[in-house]
Amino acid sequence: MTAPTSALEPWPDTVDWRPVSRDLIWVELIRLGAMEILLLGGVVAVWAATANRLLGLGVIAVLAIGIWRAFVIVRAVAAWGYAERDHDLLVRHGLLVRRLSIVPYARMQFVDVTAGPLERLFDLATVQLHTAAAATDAKVPGLPPAEAARLRDRLTALGEDRAEGL
Template identity: 50%
Template sequence: MTSFDLPVDPDPVEGITGPFDPPGIAWDRVSPRLTTARLVVLGLTLGLPILACAAVAVLVTPWVWLAAGFLAAILLWAVLLVPRQVRAIGYAERDDDLLIRKGILFRQLVVVPYGRMQFVDVQAGPLDRKLGIAKVQLHTAAASTDAVIPGLPPVEAERLRDRLTARGEAKLAGL
């Protein structure tokens, strides 16, 4: 059993329960490799400007060290926050719907009834493929209700795509 096969704790955020933790739900967690993917993107997004600010500070004016320090503080905060954000992502398959939850401070629980799904999409960019993860996106009639499960191993993403598609077709056929 790998770490992403373990169920998500009932609530990884300070033991709070309520509308985000329906009783009797065994949450599945995403792969911890999603943390690495997000940190690489953050490192490139903030690391390159930090290096540019440092170069300008050395070559032109030392006041630019303030900008480099500010960006470095944001990067440090993000490095501490991202692993916790990834641990807060979970999904659960029920008989009639799929639950997806995420967030630490601003929590979100998305319930997608199988009968409302139009199609299920699996995506993996170059970094995702290198790290062995994929993203499953569920599309519904309303664009604002599309749900995403990032950081799944490709085998699990494929299994989930096929299972959700079959369940969605079965629910639509029953209407």
């Protein structure tokens, strides 16, 4: 058994991390673009109706935040990863606040695979793991459907095997 890593190290480097698809960046950028259009439309409509010069600053702020968020999305997608170990699944994500979720196979109750319209457009799916404690649920977005199905089937089989031993 390997020596335990520090709790302050965000991602154990002794694990073989699998990244999510880079196409997830496009999905998130399209979502951001839709939100930007809605926000800009609202600010511009109010600006046109009131002719308040301060709302011009609101337009600039919405655009600036959108550009900043686009850069963050690219880095955030790169931070997502998962690793299958003998007794548990590790899921990592986050830039400023890094999160490492460790879900024991024996604690899994069920596994969902979902794909919204944008995800289907880019041939992606999300695997969601559910446990008895909602705080320990984990999800892995941005997987090709074949990998999502493989992971779902593997996690379900491992969960059943481990649960029999309880």
